[in-house]
Amino acid sequence: MILKDIHLGNFRNYDSLDLQFHPKLNVFIGRNAQGKTNLLESIYFLALAKSHRTSRDKELIQFDKEEAYVNGNIETSYSRLPLSISVSKKGKRAKVNHMEVSKLSQYIGHLNTVLFAPEDLNIVKGSPQVRRKFINMECGQISKVYLSTLSDYQKVLNQKSQYLKSRNVDRVMIDVLNEQLAKHASVIIYKRQHFIETIEKFARKIHEDISNSKESLTIKYNPNIKYKSTNEKELEQEIKAILDDSLEKEIDRMQTMIGPHRDDISFHINGFDVQTYGSQGQQRTTALSVKLAELDLIYDEVGEYPVLLLDDVLSELDETRQSHLLTSIRDRVQTFVTTTSISDINHAIMNDMSSFNIDSGK
Ligand code: ATP
Ligand code: MG
Numbered sequence: 001m002i003l004k005d006i007h008l009g010n011f012r013n014y015d016s017l018d019l020q021f022h023p024k025l026n027v028f029i030g031r032n033a034q035g036k037t038n039l040l041e042s043i044y045f046l047a048l049a050k051s052h053r054t055s056r057d058k059e060l061i062q063f064d065k066e067e068a069y070v071n072g073n074i075e076t077s078y079s080r081l082p083l084s085i086s087v088s089k090k091g092k093r094a095k096v097n098h099m100e101v102s103k104l105s106q107y108i109g110h111l112n113t114v115l116f117a118p119e120d121l122n123i124v125k126g127s128p129q130v131r132r133k134f135i136n137m138e139c140g141q142i143s144k145v146y147l148s149t150l151s152d153y154q155k156v157l158n159q160k161s162q163y164l165k166s167r168n169v170d171r172v173m174i175d176v177l178n179e180q181l182a183k184h185a186s187v188i189i190y191k192r193q194h195f196i197e198t199i200e201k202f203a204r205k206i207h208e209d210i211s212n213s214k215e216s217l218t219i220k221y222n223p224n225i226k227y228k229s230t231n232e233k234e235l236e237q238e239i240k241a242i243l244d245d246s247l248e249k250e251i252d253r254m255q256t257m258i259g260p261h262r263d264d265i266s267f268h269i270n271g272f273d274v275q276t277y278g279s280q281g282q283q284r285t286t287a288l289s290v291k292l293a294e295l296d297l298i299y300d301e302v303g304e305y306p307v308l309l310l311d312d313v314l315s316e317l318d319e320t321r322q323s324h325l326l327t328s329i330r331d332r333v334q335t336f337v338t339t340t341s342i343s344d345i346n347h348a349i350m351n352d353m354s355s356f357n358i359d360s361g362k
Contacts (some may be wrong), residue, residue, distance in 0.1 A: 001112060001304045002334045003043060004080075006072040010065040011045075012038035013361035022354035025330040027345060028338045030358030036338035039358065040115065040309045043336060046070045047111040047307075049085050049094055049104045057087045074111050076304050083110055112306030114294045116287075116313055124274055124287045128264040135265065138294065139195045142301060146191045153184035157256055164254050174247065181259060182240035186232050188260045189223055189239075196221045196265060202293035207269075209328040210285050210321050215269045217289060224262035284316045288325070295333055310337040314344045323349060 008017040013035045028036045037053075041060075044052050051060060061068040069086035084095040085107070093100060094107035101107050122130045140147040160177045163170060200219040207217035225242055229235040242258065250257050267274040267286045274286045298306050308329065314322050314337065323346040329335055330353075339345065342355065 001306060002075045003046075003111065003307050004073040004075055006042065006046065006070065008039075008042050009067075009069045010062040011042050011060060011068040011070055012062060014038065014042075015062065015361065017362075019356065021334070021336075022352075023334055025326060025349065025353035026334075026336045027342075027353060027355040028336065028358050029340070029342050029355055030338075031340060034358045035361045036358050037311055038361070039356075040311050040336060040338060042070045043072075043307070043309060044113055044115055046072045046083055046085055047113040048108055049092060052115055052117060057092065058089070060087055072111070081110060083107070112298055112302060112304070113309055114291065114298070114306050115309040115311070116291045117311045120291050121284060121287045123290055124267055124278070124283045128262075131265050132261075132263060134290075135192060135195065135263075138199065138297070139191055142195070142297060143191055146188070149184050149187045149191075153181065153188060153260070156180045156184065157259065157261060160256055164250055164256065169251050171247070175244075178240060178243040178247075182236050182243060185225070185239050185260050186236040189225070189227070189235065189263075190232050192223070192260070192263065193221055198297070199290065199293045202296040203289040206292045206328070207285060207289035210289065210317075210325045212320055212324055215282070215285070217286060218268045218271075219290070220266045220268060222264045222266055224258055224260060224264075280316055281318060281321065284313070285321060288313060292329070295329075305333045308333045308335045310335060312338060314339050319346060322346060 002023050003021055005018070005020045008014045010016075028039055030036050041051055041053065044050075045060065051057070054060075067086055067088035069084065071082065071084045073080060073082050075081075081097055082095075084098075086093050092104065094104055095101065096107055096110060123134050136146075136150060140150070156177055160174065160181065163174055163177070196219055200217075203219065204217050207215060225239055227235055227238050227242075229238045239259075246258055267278075267290070269278060269282055269286065272278075274283055278286065292308070295305055295308065298304075313325075317325065322344065326335070326337070326346070326349050330349075345353075345355075
């Protein structure tokens with residue numbers, strides 16, 4: 001999938017902007033606060049009808065203006081499609097092929113993107129909560145069953161928490177809830193395990209490419225419940241037994257103590273834990289590889305690669321890693337990358353790309 005061109009009107013610090021893009025690699029160069037991230041944000045907005053950095057759409061509208069819009073043409077292997085999205089005080093309007101759609105769900109999904117922003121480093125460096133959110137989002141994208149099971153699990157878990165906090169714990173009720181929790185947990189754990197194996201396969205390859213085969217990445221699933229079962233039904237029973245065993249402790253502490261809501265994953269390079277022992281560049285490469293694995297997941301799902309948006313990734317990668325990243329990726333995936341200096345870009349790559357100098361929204 002390729003984004004051929006884009007037209008912005010009153011979007012952030014851009015009054016009006018028309019750009020034609022390179023099918024492989026596009027580099028946005030500029031000093032701080034000139035509008036590089038804004039431009040990536042506009043592509044993200046064109047794809048998903050929302051921003052990656054704010055939930056308040058009105059921030060996208062240029063100061064003192066009424067409406068912001070982004071138009072663009074996308075090309076897939078079988079079609080060419082104009083997309084258009086605008087936001088004003090009255091809300092959002094979206095058009096596919098010049099026809100206004102009544103629901104945004106009819107709009108989203110035509111242009112697929114994967115974005116890597118500086119915050120994504122937290123997948124490696126941040127808390128288990130950040131990693132669970134990442135897994136939930138990724139698994140949710142490929143499995144509707146996962147999403148609904150997760151939401152059911154959360155509801156039952158909240159109920160159980162309420163019961164545990166009450167003075168006279170109703171053990172019969174808790175037993176019923178534990179049964180439901182075990183059922184949902186076994187689905188969640190199974191899907192997570194499968195997902196992590198898939199993402200490891202893709203991320204491992206990408207990491208190997210970027211590190212010039214010097215590093216071997218593995219991803220480990222660390223489920224909070226240490227289970228032995230090898231099928232989902234057995235797992236359900238095993239979890240139920242474990243939950244029953246911990247009931248006294250849970251009543252004592254008045255909180256739920258075990259289950260997939262406390263799962264985590266860890267990343268390892270050549271055997272060592274990246275969060276604890278990795279250098280900045282290794283942590284960034286790991287986060288990048290894990291996030292870029294999404295490209296392959298989407299490809300498997302949709303049959304086309306999405307477009308890739310890379311914000312501020314070059315600064316912490318050495319020249320070898322940068323050029324391996326850009327050369328390995330751009331032949332498969334149209335890539336948009338921001339940088340503060342053109343010297344960040346390797347000469348060999350420069351022959352086959354477009355660069356755009358960004359200065360105060362121009
Ligand atoms: P850095 O290298 O620091 O990341 P950048 O080039 O990515 O910089 P952006 O975040 O794209 O910078 O742009 C920031 C600029 O956009 C700031 O000057 C900010 O004032 C301006 N800006 C943000 N929102 C709006 C808006 N709604 N209207 C006008 N200008 C805006
Ligand atoms: Mg920026």
